[in-house]
Amino acid sequence: MGTREALLRLLRYGRPHVGVLVSAFACMAVLGVGTGAYAYLMGPALRFLLSGGTEGFGGEHAVPWLSKLPREAALWGFPLVVVLVGVVKGVGYLGQFYFMGLFAQRVVKDLRRDLFLRLTALSPSQLSKERVGDLLSRFSSDMTAVEWAAMYTVGSYLRDTLQVLVLASVALAMSPLLGGLMLAVIPLAALPASRLTRKALKGTREGQSQLGQLAGQLHEGLGGIRTIQAFNGQAAELARFSAHTQAHEKAVVGAAWARGAVPGMMEVLAAAALAGALAYAAATRAMEPAALLSLLTAVILVYQPVKDLGRVTQFAMQAGAAGERLFALLDLRHPVEDPPGVVPAPPLQQGLRLEDVHFSYGPRRALEGLTLELPVGKVTALVGPSGGGKSTVTSLLLRFEKPQSGRLLLDGVDADRYEAASVRSRFALVTQEPLLFSGSVLDNLRFGRPDATLEEVEAAARVAHADGFIRALPQGYETLIGERGVTLSGGQRQRLCIARAVLSRAPVLVLDEATSSLDPESEREVQAALAAVLPGRTALVIAHRLSTVTAADIIHVVEAGRILESGSHEELLRAGGRYAGLWTLQTSGAERGAA
Structure with a gap:
């Protein structure tokens, strides 16, 4: 121009x-x-x-x-x-x-x-x-x-x-x-x-x-x-x-x-x-x-x-x-724009499916014909080495990006038929870097649901194991936490993010490396919160540390943009494949560190 x-x-x-x-x-x-x-x-x-x-x-x-x-x-x-x-x-x-x-x-x-x-x-x-x-x-x-x-x-x-x-x-x-x-x-x-x-x-x-x-x-x-x-x-x-x-x-x-x-x-x-x-x-x-x-x-x-x-x-x-x-x-336009005739996405009944998806960042291939199911009411986990395409799956599910080939299906219907914002509203996201805004604890928790009552906020905080430390703050839920929550520890910030996700009532919870940047003590606090949040929910857990996903209903090992193997924690250990090797590597390293 x-x-x-x-x-x-x-x-x-x-x-x-x-x-x-x-x-x-x-x-x-x-x-x-x-x-x-x-x-x-x-x-x-x-x-x-x-x-x-x-x-x-x-x-x-x-x-x-x-x-x-x-x-x-x-x-x-x-x-x-x-x-x-x-x-x-x-x-x-x-x-x-x-x-x-x-x-x-x-x-x-x-x-x-x-x-x-x-x-x-x-x-x-x-x-x-x-x-x-x-x-x-x-x-x-x-x-x-x-x-x-x-x-x-x-x-x-x-x-x-x-x-x-x-x-x-x-x-x-x-x-x-x-x-x-x-x-x-x-x-x-x-x-x-x-x-x-x-x-x-x-x-x-x-x-x-x-x-x-x-x-x-x-x-x-x-x-x-x-x-x-x-x-x-x-x-x-x-x-x-x-x-x-x-x-x-x-x-x-x-x-x-x-x-x-x-x-x-x-x-x-x-x-x-x-x-x-x-x-x-x-x-x-x-x-x-x-x-x-x-x-x-x-x-x-x-x-x-x-x-x-x-x-x-x-x-x-x-x-x-x-x-x-x-x-x-x-003049920039989002990769996923609503074409004429789209309608709001209906409530999710069966689950989501990425079907034969290919995606690249420029010359770098991120996904190579990946097919993935996220059944309603089940916790699905993605594990594997960095750069394997796990976070790209999150971007595609939340309509941050669009598959270059393949489809995202909601209850068997192509997501392109629905408004991107309505599809996005079906998810609550907790990322590796806990993002909080300058303001009070209450403001941050209500970010996804401004109309939530104080009783609902406190209930979500209790589920996320955050209510105790919040009440110990100088002004409790009205405490100002500074830009990006600088006055809180990493574990406290992450538990607030989990509480915010719970309060949003989104049907699908996405945890993208939610514990990877935490120290061991903070990780234990967040793991306890997740143990209370995940059972019975539709969730996608992306993790590098395998200890985070042992309770998942199904685990997919993703590497080089493909799913190598799938199963529960016990099934994958018995199979003796890639997952079992990663598990042995991480647990033996943890034992040596403890010694």
Whole structure:
């Protein structure tokens, strides 16, 4: 997408708020008329100062109604007119800034909402390709660029264009020849200005990109500070950071030079035009001094909004570059999108089935013709080495991804016939990394069911063996646990996640390596919670540690995207296959560690 297309799409966000823009334009019209009135009154002002009487308002460049007033009234009337014009301009300025600020905030609010909705609607694999810091920079620096453009660029284009038209009309009315000569400099500057603008745009786009890189590295650095310090990696990180800052500086300074050259060029051309017009007027005496003063005032005033138009173009360029980055995200689509005619998924009666599924992450094959049953009321486990495709099964079941071939069936019906969100609502997920949100314990437990009563919350916490430690917290269920639950231990966070899953009442519980990152004591606590939760439930347990799945109704050993063998814990041990070998390896290692 080019910058022009990005700017046009950004302008569409202003359509719902066109009423606010019309109000701003009305204030700009008042401001433009007031500015033109100032220029027109400069000639009479000179006459007023020189003559000191009402005759100063007659002649070729007259203010008719003042010329008819008595001398004393005119002496007070003209200054009063100047003050009134100033009041009108002040009201116009105030109104246009207020309404343009309101317009900008509403546009950015809508854009932020759409971007947040899009990011939260993407699949985990899509988000994993983006650096978190770069995503955050799109919400901060890129949104700020759009906000400034909406507030200042749109307003300037409307206000300054209107002022240029009014002032040019005044200048041409005074003298079509001199006014035309002095105004001709404006179109003459268009070609070099456009070239400089393209150069500034290139630098602006590169600067925005480098800013995203800086934000990404900062986020990574803060998240990995222990590793950086443990390996004395500060110097290497600083070198990387310095490279990005230098690239950002080069791009921004180059863009600033190009932007600054535009008003500088206008200044030189304007001075040349004014000098030529003054020389011609002095040589030919084509105009009386008062009229010439009004003409010169109008032309001098017209150059300022023209320069302002060139100056605020930088905001448009920054917004265009930011829009390219924002729409690159907004145009992403989830791998599983609802086609027309889908319906909500019905309650699950028999079970789920992945049938002859193939799936790849780029060139890497994750699943090779896998077929898997998840019967209702049974605990199904997937075990095997890392990279075998176990977590990919979770992504397919929850409709984070779509099989490249094969099908997901719900009670024998293809899941593509159902709304993806309704299929997803059939699952409660507990992952390896226990994810909690900043807020209270109660808020986190109610995340999946905001309408749950306190009694239901406490019952779910008791099932997950979490009620005891929750009540021991300073404010019990109302205790704030910090970002990602930093005030709790790993085992406590995981038990809260299990309680949240229980409270959600989803018919299928998915535990994806739920105990693999825990220490032995925390693992025992979570295992006790799972022992209370799993019996009689429809569940999928993905585990690396086989001790987690011994009570499962059926265990599948998954390796290289295929199911090698299936059965209960005892059946697989008796078979003496891959599972038995993994069991021997893990239990013998545990015994040696205990010894």
